Amino acid sequence: MSEIVELKYGENVYKLPVITGTEDEKAINIAKLRDETGLITLDTGYKNTGATSSSITFLDGEKGILHYRGYPIDQLAEHADFLEVAYLLIYGELPNKEQFDSFVNKIKKHTLIHENTKQFITSYPANAHPMGILASAVCSLSSFYPESLNPYAEKEDEDLTIVRLIAKLPTLIAWIYKMSKGHPFNYPVNKLDYCSNFLHMMFSMPTEEYHIEPVVVEALNKLLILHADHEQNCSASTVRMVGSSKANLYASIAAGICALWGPLHGGANQEVLEMLEKIKADGGDTKKWIAKAKDKNDNFRLMGFGHRVYKNFDPRAKIIKAACDHVLAKLGIHDPILDIAKELEHAALTDDYFIERKLYPNVDFYSGIIYKAMNIPVEMFTVMFALGRLPGWIAQWKEMNENKEPIGRPRQVYVGKTNRDYVPMAKR
Numbered sequence: 001m002s003e004i005v006e007l008k009y010g011e012n013v014y015k016l017p018v019i020t021g022t023e024d025e026k027a028i029n030i031a032k033l034r035d036e037t038g039l040i041t042l043d044t045g046y047k048n049t050g051a052t053s054s055s056i057t058f059l060d061g062e063k064g065i066l067h068y069r070g071y072p073i074d075q076l077a078e079h080a081d082f083l084e085v086a087y088l089l090i091y092g093e094l095p096n097k098e099q100f101d102s103f104v105n106k107i108k109k110h111t112l113i114h115e116n117t118k119q120f121i122t123s124y125p126a127n128a129h130p131m132g133i134l135a136s137a138v139c140s141l142s143s144f145y146p147e148s149l150n151p152y153a154e155k156e157d158e159d160l161t162i163v164r165l166i167a168k169l170p171t172l173i174a175w176i177y178k179m180s181k182g183h184p185f186n187y188p189v190n191k192l193d194y195c196s197n198f199l200h201m202m203f204s205m206p207t208e209e210y211h212i213e214p215v216v217v218e219a220l221n222k223l224l225i226l227h228a229d230h231e232q233n234c235s236a237s238t239v240r241m242v243g244s245s246k247a248n249l250y251a252s253i254a255a256g257i258c259a260l261w262g263p264l265h266g267g268a269n270q271e272v273l274e275m276l277e278k279i280k281a282d283g284g285d286t287k288k289w290i291a292k293a294k295d296k297n298d299n300f301r302l303m304g305f306g307h308r309v310y311k312n313f314d315p316r317a318k319i320i321k322a323a324c325d326h327v328l329a330k331l332g333i334h335d336p337i338l339d340i341a342k343e344l345e346h347a348a349l350t351d352d353y354f355i356e357r358k359l360y361p362n363v364d365f366y367s368g369i370i371y372k373a374m375n376i377p378v379e380m381f382t383v384m385f386a387l388g389r390l391p392g393w394i395a396q397w398k399e400m401n402e403n404k405e406p407i408g409r410p411r412q413v414y415v416g417k418t419n420r421d422y423v424p425m426a427k428r
């Protein structure tokens with residue numbers, strides 16, 4: 001017997017179906033609400049509104065649970081390779097050895113980008129924000145692969161676009177970084193694994209080979225896995241919305257990059273490091289900054305804290321915090337920023353303001369400290385988030401298309417001026 005809710009409106013009582021997900025989440029299906037009642041719902045910021053039914057990622061904000069296709073995030077972060085997780089998110093199952101090797105080999109064949117892209121990247125000022133260049137560069141990939149513009153492409157063509165994006169993003173990111181430094185660009189070396197190849201392209205110099213530290217590769221692999229998807233977050237919803245108009249995958253991912261750039265979303269990892277550096281420069285008085293974060297007249301927020309869904313510890317933050325300690329110890333780095341972060345975390349977690357609002361460290365709070373230990377500049381942090389999130393965005397776009405979802409077009413409640421006649425300028 002399917003559940004229903006009754007909506008009493010005027011003289012009528014309407015019955016609306018309740019759907020139940022595989023993790024017992026419940027939702028009122030309002031697909032017929034306006035036709036039956038003339039009413040729409042209003043939920044600014046979609047805090048209570050589901051946009052879709054999805055099989056990709058499950059998270060429970062109260063219990064701090066995060067699963068990719070049913071697999072707990074801590075197990076994947078501990079045991080999996082990032083490309084293995086990318087395959088899982090995109091195709092729904094963990095690959096067997098043959099499937100994994102085939103996927104990796106296809107990616108290796110597409111790590112180069114058209115040489116014209118160099119002129120494109122070097123045309124930017126050195127201090128251009130990397131997210132702006134990356135979004136433009138990813139969208140411009142569609143110009144080199146016009147067949148990707150076909151909204152009804154064959155599965156093979158769609159898979160090729162997926163492989164191209166995953167293969168080329170590390171090269172694009174590394175070239176953007178090298179442009180900002182005025183260094184020569186490095187080409188991918190395909191005998192290297194995905195993370196090692198990225199680090200090589202980022203940090204090798206013609207004068208000396210970059211020594212690829214296994215602990216750094218392991219940490220990067222873990223970070224990319226932890227960022228790989230997060231159900232209907234701002235940028236994933238953007239990718240689905242843009243894709244719902246049958247825009248090509250490159251354009252949809254570029255839109256996701258733009259949404260992630262915001263300081264309330266993926267841009268928070270850069271903001272966290274800048275905040276910690278500011279607190280350090282200010283003498284490390286964490287209590288003063290906690291007070292600022294609580295002061296409604298001060299627009300300072302404790303970046304890296306709070307989450308729309310997690311009202312408990314973000315499970316990713318716990319794993320990244322442990323990885324932070326491990327990486328810095330292995331690299332023999334003592335970064336006072338980490339001490340400030342831990343002090344800030346402790347102060348916030350014992351403060352009523354944060355406790356009442358269930359504000360805990362999120363994925364962005366510690367990730368920047370590891371990126372800093374990897375010598376990745378702070379302005380590249382959000383680009384690193386995009387590198388990790390790419391498979392999740394692809395999976396969300398693919399699912400939306402496979403479900404044949406209609407073009408996204410929310411309603412609104414109009415609260416503006418009612419009908420009035422034009423007034424000639426002379427009479428205004």
Ligand code: SDX
Pocket residue numbers: 229230232233234263264265266268293294300301302303304305306307308309357359362363364
């Ligand atoms: C990501 O959605 C996802 O899944 C995103 C993400 C992913 O993987 O895709 O997890 C990645 O974006 C993580 C979040 C990174 N952003 C930050 O760290 C920026 C700082 N945090 C926030 O601005 C905020 O917590 C949000 C944006 C994350 C969530 O905002 P909500 O859900 O809209 O909550 P809110 O802004 O309405 O805040 C509720 C209350 C408010 O106070 P009151 O009006 O009740 O008095 O909590 C306060 C806020 O002022 N608050 C904070 C705070 N975050 C919320 N106060 C101080 N410092 C903060 N960080």
